[in-house]
Amino acid sequence: MFPVLLVVMTVTAPVNAAASASPVTALPVGVGTAVLALWCYVGLVRWLEHRSATELVLAEAASGLGRGALLGFGLFTVTILLIAALGGYRVTGWGSFDGLLITLGLMSCVAVVEELLFRGVLFRLLEEKLGTWGSIGCSGLVFGLVHVVNPDFTLWGALAIAVEAGFMLGAAYAATRSLWLPIGLHLAWNVSLAGIYGTGAGGTDVGTGSLIAGGMNGSNPLFGGSSGPEAGPLAVLLCGALTVVLLLLAKRRGRLYRRGEAPTTR
Secondary structure (H helix, E strand, O other): OHHHHHHHHHHHHHHHHHOOOOHHHHHHHHHHHHHHHHHHHHHHHHHHHOOOOHHHOHHHHHHHHHHHHHHHHHHHHHHHHHHHHOOOEEEEEEOOHHHHHHHHHHHHHHHHHHHHHHHHHHHHHHHHHHHHHHHHHHHHHHHHHHHHHOOOOOHHHHHHHHHHHHHHHHHHHHHHOOOHHHHHHHHHHHHHHHHHOOOOOOOOOOOOOOOEEEEEOOOOHHHOHHHOHHHOHHHHHHHHHHHHHHHHHHHHOOOOOOOOOOOOOO
16 A cells, blocks of 8 residues: 555656646646545555545545644644744735645645555554554654655754654544544645745745745744744644644543554454
8 A cells, every 4th residue: 555655646746746837727636636545545445455444434524624624724823923923933925825725736635645645554554563652653753754855854853743743643543543634634734834824844845835925034943944833842842732632532532552452454
């Protein structure tokens, strides 16, 4: 499953980049490639695991994506407001609504494919061998460290992504046993970062436009330095707090498994 979805990610990335000149092409192509990735995942689960993909129940899509989107937007909004209050971010003008739509299209595919890869496949496989805690830790670190190859990203930035995003998104899956919440959370965070507040980031998750034109104090490590606000300690603390809440919810629901107790993928 992992190699096939890597191929899907490799193929869809240039397709979305080619469509990013206009929202008329970027949005439908981004959503379309995201749907294609979901279809591939559901087919692989049925073929290789001989089961239906209960982690992608269509009836739960709207509520899961909606809750995730509210959490992702709220988290990043609080983060950027705190950074602004400390002098690390300023609004320099207005961007464009077209830019927001283009970024939304690009991020739709990015969020879906990355969640299928890292939570849908890697997390579930590791959970069988390591239990939930080990899976959250290992899959989160892998998720963070792959960002170190992105332009301007530092090792600290990659580790921050591992803690604030990798651990948090793994906890979101553990608490719900659904991919819809982490997809919505991931998508809204990325769109807020690159498509609404125009902060940019070091790496390929940056879209081509934003609703607000913003400027960051990129030299201060308190605000993330060259890796952007998501590499700053404020983002790590806020996302870490949500991770704790999600883990407590998973524990209350009996969804934290020891090694060998997790539902098998075969």
